[in-house]
Amino acid sequence: MNNISKSILVTTAVLMILLLSNGLLLAKSSEESAIKANYVLKEDGKSPQIVTIWKSSEFLAVSFDTHQVVGVWQNWNSSNPTFYQVYPNDEFRIEFSRMESQQQVTLMKQLKELVGQSRLLERKAFEETTIKNLHLSTVEEGPEVAQLLRSWANFSTYDYADIGDNEAIPELATLIHQGFVPNF
Incomplete structure (x- = not known):
């Protein structure tokens, strides 16, 4: 050569x-990016609390004050999203696909008003029986946030209707003995 x-x-x-x-x-x-936004929630007569909202094209999630339980809607932009309660510390989630409360519908509507558009709202007041004011505090964006949301989809999943049949699973037994009631 x-x-x-x-x-x-x-x-x-x-x-x-x-x-x-x-x-x-x-x-x-x-790579898909996602947003994590912290809002300060001030409600008449109550102490302020932090509301964390995560948003990607597939997932919309919310947690109040702690991240021990996260409410997650998968396929949130569709007409029939699936709702889960995710327990990140224990790496499992509970599916509520056959149940939908008015509280979940209202919360989803409010979340879409806050983050459903192309940009996050910095302030929002919701007036129901009390006035709830939300103020944007911090924003984190990137593929790491999207990866966190996707990781929750890989957790062990239990159907809400079957929780009573799974008392041998320690995390679910704790929920059963605490008188488990959905937080969202």
Whole structure:
């Protein structure tokens, strides 16, 4: 092989490596992003609390003050989203697909008003029986937030209707003995 052929071969190899690495960079940059927003909730007659909301194209989630229990709607933009209570510390979730309370419907509507558009609202007041004021406190955005939401979908899943039949599972036994009542 002469020097010109070797040079062409090396140049071609370098170009292929550059193109492949740029392709990988482009693939990484097209990863889905998600948003995590903390709001301060002030409600008449109550102490302020932190409401955390996560949003991606597939998931909409909310937690009040702690992240021990997170309410998650999968396929939240569809006409029939699936609702879960996720227990991140214990890595399981409970599916409520056959149940829907008026409280869940109202909460979903309020969340969509806050984060459902292209940008987050900085302030929002909801007037029901009491006035609830929400103020945006912090925002985190990126593929790490999206990965967290996707990880919750891989947790062990139990149907709410079957919880009583699973008392041998320690986490569910605790919920049963506490008089488990949905938080959302």
